[in-house]
Amino acid sequence: MLLFRSEEHVNRWCEQRGLDRGAVFTPEQLWTVAKPWHGRRLDRGWKRFTPAEAEAVFAGAGLTDTFWHL
Amino acid sequence: MTDDDVRLHILRELIASGTAPCVADTGAALDVPESDAAAAYDRLAANRVIVLEPGTHDVLMAAPLSAVPTSHIARMADGRSHYGNCVWDALGVIAMLGQDGGVETVCTDCDAPLTLTVRRGALAPTDAVVHFAVPAARWWENIVFT
Numbered sequence: 001m002l003l004f005r006s007e008e009h010v011n012r013w014c015e016q017r018g019l020d021r022g023a024v025f026t027p028e029q030l031w032t033v034a035k036p037w038h039g040r041r042l043d044r045g046w047k048r049f050t051p052a053e054a055e056a057v058f059a060g061a062g063l064t065d066t067f068w069h070l
Numbered sequence: 071m072t073d074d075d076v077r078l079h080i081l082r083e084l085i086a087s088g089t090a091p092c093v094a095d096t097g098a099a100l101d102v103p104e105s106d107a108a109a110a111y112d113r114l115a116a117n118r119v120i121v122l123e124p125g126t127h128d129v130l131m132a133a134p135l136s137a138v139p140t141s142h143i144a145r146m147a148d149g150r151s152h153y154g155n156c157v158w159d160a161l162g163v164i165a166m167l168g169q170d171g172g173v174e175t176v177c178t179d180c181d182a183p184l185t186l187t188v189r190r191g192a193l194a195p196t197d198a199v200v201h202f203a204v205p206a207a208r209w210w211e212n213i214v215f216t
Contacts (some may be wrong), residue, residue, distance in 0.1 A: 001156045001210050002178040002201050003186075009179035010201045022203040028096065030200050031161055031193040038134040038162025042081060045074060059208070067205045 003027070023067045032061035072103045076110040077119055085167075088131035090137035116147045118210060131155050134162030147172040156198065157186070160180065164188050 004010045007024060014021045036057050040046055049057065051070035060070040077113035079099055083091045091099065104138025111127045114120045121131035130136045136153040142188075144163035145151045147170040148214075157175055164171040173186040178201075187194040 001158050002203070003157045003184055004179055004199050004201055005182055005184065007179040007199055008201060009177055013201075019203060022201060024201050027157075027161075027196050027198055027200055028117055028193050030158055031186075031188070034158055034161035034191070035132075035165045037165075038159065039165040039168075041134065041166045041196040042076065042078065043161075046077075048117070054206075057101060064104055067202070069205075070207050 023063070023065075025063065029061040029063060033057055033063070036060075059061075071100045071106065071110070073110050073113055073119075075100055076107060077114055077132070080120060081135065084129075084132055084135045084137060084159060086183060088152070090146065093127045134159035136165060141175055143174045144171055145174055149190075161188070161193075 004013065010021065010024055013019075037049070054070055055068060058064070075098060079096055080090055083089065083095075084130045093107040093111055094104045096111075097104040100107065108127050111120065111122065111129070115122045118130055119133040122128060122132075123130050131137065134154055134158070136155045138153070140155060142157050142160040143151050144154055144167075146164070146167060152160075152163050154163050154173070157173055160173040160175070164173070164204040164208050170189050172188065175184050175186075177184055177198075178183060184196075186196060186198070
């Protein structure tokens, strides 16, 4: 998972390495995922999300295509 | 001692000192034999709660924190800073600690400095974009690369 200045920089970086472009989205969406994903890690009894719970977190940020299926 | 005790001890030590505790220190802190602490590290790693350096009990990742320096720094309002494993995790450090903060990193393509700022629970507008090369179902095939 990597951050870029813009989509132009994503495309250039992928082209230079012969990599397929993966999923591109906004830091706002990433923050929407990061809050539930990590926000309770210091709670006693914290558990990793189940695949269904994780997909619901992704969906909450608008990340719903097959790239985000577990 | 439960595995959750060990998980929390690792996280709290990383937050406090920036260094992940070795199994001997964890055993001493939780008043259990080192071998019990080592077994807990192994179970946490098997359950993908922490990541160990291969063949060791040295903690590499205890999400969202990195036990080794990275280029993704969560700089907190209290003046302290912590390494995240990636930008997602560095934002996660801010969420976990419940403070204002910023993620300092660089553009993967051109190394230009980039900062993501969180104030009062909201991310400040930015032109930056996030790229995931690996689909979610394959992240743990190589979590360090992911």
